[in-house]
Amino acid sequence: MSEEKNVQVLWLYDDLLDLYGDSGNLTLIKKRLTQLGYQMFLTRASLADSPKVSEYDMVYIGPGKAKNLRRACEHILTLKDEIVKAIDEEKVILVTGNARLLLGKGYTDEDGSFVKGLELFPYTGEETGKVFISDVVANPQFETNESLLYGFINRTGRIKDNVGPYLFKIVKGAGDEKKGDAFEGNLYKNLFSTWLLGPVLVKNPQMAREFLGRLIGREQIAYDDTLETMALKMTLKEFSL
Amino acid sequence: MKFKLALLVGKILYFFGKFVGKSSNLPGDIALKICPDMLGRFQIKGKIIAVTGSNGKTTTANMVAHVLQQCGHTVTNNAKGSNMTGGVATTLLNAADFSGVVPQEYVVLEVDERFSRIIFKSFSPHYMLVTNLFRDQLTRNGNVDVIIDKLHEAIGPEVKLVLNANDPISSRLALQNERVYYGLCESEASTKECQSITHDAKVCPVCFHRLRYDYFHYNHIGGYHCDACGYENPQMKYVSRIENLSEGAFVIDDHPVKTGYNSLFNILNMTACVAVCCEAGIPEEEACKAVSSFQVSKERYDEFQVGERKAVMILSKNQNPVSFDQSISQVLSMEGEKTVVIYVNNINHTGHRDTTWLYDIAFERLKGKIENLVCTGPRAYDLAVRLNMADFDMQKVKVQPFRSRLKATVDETKGTICVLTELYDAKGILEVISR
Numbered sequence: 085m086s087e088e089k090n091v092q093v094l095w096l097y098d099d100l101l102d103l104y105g106d107s108g109n110l111t112l113i114k115k116r117l118t119q120l121g122y123q124m125f126l127t128r129a130s131l132a133d134s135p136k137v138s139e140y141d142m143v144y145i146g147p148g149k150a151k152n153l154r155r156a157c158e159h160i161l162t163l164k165d166e167i168v169k170a171i172d173e174e175k176v177i178l179v180t181g182n183a184r185l186l187l188g189k190g191y192t193d194e195d196g197s198f199v200k201g202l203e204l205f206p207y208t209g210e211e212t213g214k215v216f217i218s219d220v221v222a223n224p225q226f227e228t229n230e231s232l233l234y235g236f237i238n239r240t241g242r243i244k245d246n247v248g249p250y251l252f253k254i255v256k257g258a259g260d261e262k263k264g265d266a267f268e269g270n271l272y273k274n275l276f277s278t279w280l281l282g283p284v285l286v287k288n289p290q291m292a293r294e295f296l297g298r299l300i301g302r303e304q305i306a307y308d309d310t311l312e313t314m315a316l317k318m319t320l321k322e323f324s325l
Numbered sequence: 326m327k328f329k330l331a332l333l334v335g336k337i338l339y340f341f342g343k344f345v346g347k348s349s350n351l352p353g354d355i356a357l358k359i360c361p362d363m364l365g366r367f368q369i370k371g372k373i374i375a376v377t378g379s380n381g382k383t384t385t386a387n388m389v390a391h392v393l394q395q396c397g398h399t400v401t402n403n404a405k406g407s408n409m410t411g412g413v414a415t416t417l418l419n420a421a422d423f424s425g426v427v428p429q430e431y432v433v434l435e436v437d438e439r440f441s442r443i444i445f446k447s448f449s450p451h452y453m454l455v456t457n458l459f460r461d462q463l464t465r466n467g468n469v470d471v472i473i474d475k476l477h478e479a480i481g482p483e484v485k486l487v488l489n490a491n492d493p494i495s496s497r498l499a500l501q502n503e504r505v506y507y508g509l510c511e512s513e514a515s516t517k518e519c520q521s522i523t524h525d526a527k528v529c530p531v532c533f534h535r536l537r538y539d540y541f542h543y544n545h546i547g548g549y550h551c552d553a554c555g556y557e558n559p560q561m562k563y564v565s566r567i568e569n570l571s572e573g574a575f576v577i578d579d580h581p582v583k584t585g586y587n588s589l590f591n592i593l594n595m596t597a598c599v600a601v602c603c604e605a606g607i608p609e610e611e612a613c614k615a616v617s618s619f620q621v622s623k624e625r626y627d628e629f630q631v632g633e634r635k636a637v638m639i640l641s642k643n644q645n646p647v648s649f650d651q652s653i654s655q656v657l658s659m660e661g662e663k664t665v666v667i668y669v670n671n672i673n674h675t676g677h678r679d680t681t682w683l684y685d686i687a688f689e690r691l692k693g694k695i696e697n698l699v700c701t702g703p704r705a706y707d708l709a710v711r712l713n714m715a716d717f718d719m720q721k722v723k724v725q726p727f728r729s730r731l732k733a734t735v736d737e738t739k740g741t742i743c744v745l746t747e748l749y750d751a752k753g754i755l756e757v758i759s760r
Binding site (some may be wrong): 098099100102103104105106107108111112115122128130131132149150151152155158213215218219228236238240281282283286311312315318319322 | 460463469522523526535536555646661675677678679680681683684704705709710716726
């Protein structure tokens with residue numbers, strides 16, 4: 085982090101991977117950083133670019149349509165060294181929805197062909213072409229207390245053999261592969277990866293605090309998120325837990 | 326035999342259904358149970374025009390029927406937006422005589438894009454008009470690519486397509502089919518930057534590199550080109566140009582057209598209507614004259630009084646951000662002080678608590694333009710969070726999740742009450758507010 089309180093954010097494949105609600109997470113990051121006296125600079129990069137990923141403070145990749153995901157997957161292999169470097173240097177990274185398929189060994193596309201992934205995790209994925217939706221209530225694994233979090237899955241893909249380290253313990257709803265899975269997502273160093281799509285940081289104030297804390301330092305995190313907390317409480321109330 | 330029986334039963338049900346308000350889908354649904362391949366057994370004498378797309382298909386299909394009738398032709402159509410299999414069957418069995426002959430010169434069918442492949446399994450339209458394709462109810466439909474695959478199953482090799490040249494997505498449907506394009510030139514109301522969050526064509530449909538826009542009419546509808554592969558708007562056969570937008574005056578290929586609803590969205594739909602009518606044999610001058618006399622139905626717009634205050638109800642489609650963006654445009658076009666009341670429910674067909682789709686609506690456009698905003702419904706707080714993220718002045722935002730207390734909350738606000746909600750929730754909210 086530079087002394088001028090600047091935060092450099094890279095949104096990878098903002099054009100290709102843009103399923104829905106994806107800008108919400110970055111809206112939150114920008115709003116909170118601005119409140120805390122930081123200036124956020126957003127860079128968008130896609131197929132025509134070869135960004136120095138490790139030079140950014142934060143990286144975001146969201147979910148996309150199957151055809152687009154395949155193009156992104158072919159391209160992201162050219163960035164592998166930079167992405168590994170960014171993770172090792174503990175840059176803060178958020179990967180949501182089917183963008184998770186990019187991080188594993190690869191995935192079987194709907195036509196049966198295998199698309200090679202970054203091999204950062206030993207899991208494999210599958211594109212089924214069938215829409216699967218689920219509400220999810222989960223315990224984040226970055227907290228010692230048992231706080232609850234809400235998210236939503238809307239996917240046509242799934243992941244098999246995720247062996248962790250996990251991001252969430254599932255209380256209700258589906259995990260990486262199916263309903264009834266015990267865990268979901270990955271939290272490795274500062275890489276957060278989850279099927280919960282859309283504005284997951286906005287919906288879950290405790291996750292936003294954790295994420296921002298890792299980005300600019302925990303001692304910096306002082307803002308009012310009463311409204312988000314109330315919205316989450318109202319949502320969780322509707323589940324018989 | 327089965328067909329004749331289905332036809333008879335359907336006609337009887339239609340006759341009685343009219344008295345109990347069950348005449349738009351039910352007769353067709355039951356008739357299809359008796360004769361599952363019924364749709365293919367009608368002897369349709371006239372030209373069949375199908376109208377589909379994500380947004381604007383009901384209005385555009387009604388417009389097409391209006392133009393054809395104004396030009397002196399006999400027409401049958403599913404006017405009430407009953408656009409699934411049962412609705413189409415009902416329309417045809419009602420139009421047919423007892424031997425199954427549909428005698429009208431034109432059959433205009435609005436079809437749901439997801440059901441089109443089932444509807445057109447056993448018969449095929451002569452023309453298919455596609456208004457546009459957007460993300461729409463992603464929890465039910467899947468993404469736009471999934472819709473395209475379904476439409477491809479519905480488009481037979483003989484169907485002539487009438488497509489929107491301003492839409493990089495729907496303009497590339499069934500490339501092997503014969504086609505014509507319509508479109509609207511850049512206008513004073515077009516913008517250089519996208520005013521919406523929902524933009525479904527950020528990449529080139531051919532090479533997947535970033536698509537460059539010269540102008541936007543709304544969402545991803547506009548003028549575009551790809552620097553990487555040279556792809557650009559296809560050549561339009563039917564071209565609209567705005568003459569005087571505030572007066573709703575424009576020309577289609579030099580023929581003057583007028584409308585009382587002067588949004589670019591509606592002008593494009595009117596152009597689409599003229600294009601398909603001309604392809605189906607109507608002289609362009611006559612079509613332009615006839616479309617000018619079409620009144621946009623106010624099914625999704627209603628005015629009423631709440632005590633001394635004027636109130637309007639603007640409905641949008643469930644989880645359809647483009648439709649909601651249109652509702653916001655309508656609020657912005659109104660004069661005077663306004664308070665916006667927005668009802669947000671759980672996902673209507675499944676009950677899931679997701680509100681992701683709110684992040685695809687450009688609520689930012691309302692900032693500083695309205696007096697108050699009231700968030701209500703089960704997901705009222707989620708909407709308030711969304712508005713807070715958009716940096717609204719939260720002093721002006723009121724949150725009232727409970728319907729029973731909504732009236733009191735609305736009474737604390739000023740100006741015309743603009744209720745923005747989905748079709749499904751309209752009745753409930755109207756009962757409370759206008760009490």
